[in-house]
Amino acid sequence: MRHRLPAVCLVLGACAAVRALAVEPLTAPAARTVDAADQAFGLRLPDPYRWMEGEHNAEFDAWLKAQGVLGRARLDATPRIGFWQERLAQVARSGVINRLQQPMGGRLFFVRLREGREGVLMVRETDGRERVLLDPATRASAQLTVGLTNYSPSPDGTRIAVNVQRGGGEITRVELLEVADGIPTGEAI
DSSP states (O other): OTTTHHHHHHHHHHHHHHHHHHHSOOOOOOOOOOOOEEEETTEEEEOTTGGGOSTTOHHHHHHHHHHHHHHHHHHHTSTTHHHHHHHHHHHHHHOEEEEEEEEETTEEEEEEEETTSOOEEEEEOTTSOEEEEEOGGGTOOSSOOEEEEEEEEOTTSSEEEEEEEETTOSOEEEEEEETTTOOEEEEEO
């Protein structure tokens, strides 16, 4: 039930927002259309919103900003918006999320996320016991953050390759760990 609570809160909040918005119709600025099209393989492909393209498009930026202002005003006018904002923040702060689950070799590998912490690589054995394989916090320092970007267990589940990122850089180091004890094999790419 605890894992369903965030979804229930989101659905209830969305229902309340939709009910409130249904009382008064939105009067957002309409998106204009243009007569633009591409030709490909003998077909005419209309692109009526082509005017929205481009990196520095002042007209589109102004249109988006007007949409955002109206959307924000309507959401802020929703009854109990403060309650739902606080409740969703509370649920987000207290949650533990297990993601990137991969069953392999009779074990289940996953990344456990807790608020404000880097994901921890975990393994669940066939008897249900869970243990940490790699906690980036144990490798971090005051000057250098460490995080996991991906992992891949061997087919028999005895070894695991882990992409370890350091200092927010895009280049990772792939380390190979023994699953039995979580100790690096010394092999890395």
